[in-house]
Amino acid sequence: MFKNLSLKNRIALFYSFTFSIVLLVIFAFIYYTVNYGINKTLYEILKEETDHHFDYVLHEPTLEHYVHPHEWDEVEHTDVALNPVFIAIYNQEFQLVENSPNLVQNKLEWxxxxxxNTPYLANYNTVELLISQTKLIHHGDVVGYLVVGVSTKHNQLALGYLKTGLMILFPISVVMIFIFARLIAGQSTKPVFSIIKTAKKITENNLSERITLPKNKDELYLLSITINSLVGRLETQLQKAKQFSADASHELRTPLAVVKGTLEILIRKKRTIExxxxxxxxxxxxxERLERLVEQFLVLSRVENNSIELKPSTFEIKKEVLNSIERFQVLLEEKQISVFTSDICTHTTENFKELFEIIIDNILSNAIKYSNFKGKITVSSFIKNNIYFLSFQDNGIGIDEKELQMIQNRFYRIDDNNSADTIGSGLGLNIATQLADISDIQLKIESQKKIGTVIFIGLKIK
Incomplete structure (x- = not known):
């Protein structure tokens, strides 16, 4: 049943229950404190009255009177309505010799x-009295007996009124606490409902919606920031997925259309073997172009989804560069491009070998594509401030300064007559740039139109 209640009512009930326990403890403390104070006052009055009469008899030179001549004129001995004090004095034979005027009916018996001197409770004419009794001593001899009674009626009435008031006030207080707690809980949970309202608006097509941050930097503020951050990551991933899908369909459509068109032409009529x-x-x-595109897309997808397992290892830089050049030997021979590697120095580094291979392959691939027939590629290195720099320089078509700023963007290709016949997807440098960021490798491109391009990469070494 409690679980089916709204958050606001659950909070209100929790606070009401907690405060009710506290209030009950406070009321009980008040009642028992007042009760203790009243009883203490009664005992003090009783002791004071007893000591007064005892001392009077004890210090009298001769025992002519058991009480002071004006004792019975005091209001507490004459009145029975307002804090009366009843007194009865007996002689040695337990015969009543003195009593206060307010003892009009029965007497207080020993x-x-x-x-x-040990107070006890007893009834006198339906009135409860707190009674104390003691011997009266004069010059060392017992000359009488004193009985003093103090009415507890008014004190009991006061305690009764207090008890009744507290019992009436308690449920009223609990109800009021619940009402105010519910109002406060309603105000406190407003940000929660605001979060819920905003969260309902967030859909696959509306991931730009964000939760308004509360003014107070409390737990709800942290929750709002966390949800906004989560939605932001989802939006980024969804945009990447959409971009990847659009890019893949765009880039794969052209070679597929070419293959389809070429095959359709072949089957229309008989042709020569040539x-x-x-x-x-x-x-x-x-x-082959499709195959390279698919491989590039797989790498790009793994990079953007952080699914590449990064395991750093120690490897020799020059060796990896030479291995990459060897992988492109067929393409180099087709364009009769010369590669010079004599200026590469030998040095080891600790990095992600697999990512480094992809970066080098993509840089060499671009250098080969955009180099002229019988061109030249020079690979050299130098060390500066514990960083090993590799440079890949070609004497190809080069890149205009304006286009140089965008060459590392995905699918960007130079709009130039000299590169129109060059097969490419515009993914190579973009992938190399992203992998360089992951590997903490510096990558810089310099180029001049019709002169060539130089790409620098820098790796930290020990």
């Missing part, structure tokens, strides 16, 4: 079963 070979070779090149 109780042989009660100890002296024509078949030409078209088949052309189709194979498009298939």
């Amino acid at each position: 109780n042989k079963n009660q100890k002296e 024509e078949y070979n030409e078209k088949i070779n052309y189709t194979l090149k498009q298939v």
Whole structure:
């Protein structure tokens, strides 16, 4: 049942219950404190009256009177309505010799079963009295017996009124506490409902919505920041997924269309063996382009989704560069490009070898694509401030200064007549740039139109 209540009512009930326990303890403390104070006052009055009469008899030169001549004129001995004090004095034979005027009916008798100077409760004409009794001593001899009674009526009435008031006040207080707690809880949970309202608006097509941060930097503020951060990450991932899907479909459409068109042309009529070979070779090149695109997209997807397992290892830089050049030997021979590597110094580093290989391959691939027939690529190195720098310089078509700022963007390709026939996807440098960031590798591109391009990468070494 409690679980089915709203958060506001649960908070209100919790605070009401807690405060009710505290209030009950406070009321009980008040009642018992007042009760203790009243009883203490009664005992003090009783002792004061007893000591007064005892001292009077004790210090009288001769025992002519058991009480002071004007004692009975005092209001507490004459009145029975306002804090009366009843007194009865007996002689040695337990015969009543003196009593206060307010003892109009029965007398206060000496109780042989009660100890002296030890107060006890007894009824007198339906009125409860607190009674104390003691011997009266004059010059060392017992000359009489004193019985003093103090009415507890008014004190009991006061305690009764207090008890009744507290019992009436307690449920009223609990109800009022619940009402105010519910109002306060309603105000306190407003940000929660605001978060819920905003969260309902967040959909796949509306991930730009954000929760308004509360003014107070409390737990709800942290919750709002966390949810906003989560939505932001989801929005980024969804945008990446959409971008990846759009990019893939865009880039794969062209080679597929070429393959389809070429095959359709081949089956329309019979052709010579040379024509078949030409078209088949052309189709194979498009298939190879598709294969490279798929590989690049897989790498890009793994990078953007942080699914690449990064395991740093120690490797020799020059060796990896030479291995990469060897992988491109066929393409180099096709364009008759010369590669000079004599200025590469030998040095080891600790980094992500797999990512370094992809970066080098993409840089060399671009250098080969945009180099002229019988061109030249020079790979050299130098060390500065514990950083090993590699430079890849070609004498190809070069890049304009305006386009140089965008060359590392995804799918960006130079709009130039000299590069129109160059097969590429515009992904190589973008992937190299992202992997360089992950690997903490510096990457810088310098280029001049019709002169060539130089790409620098820097690795930290020990």
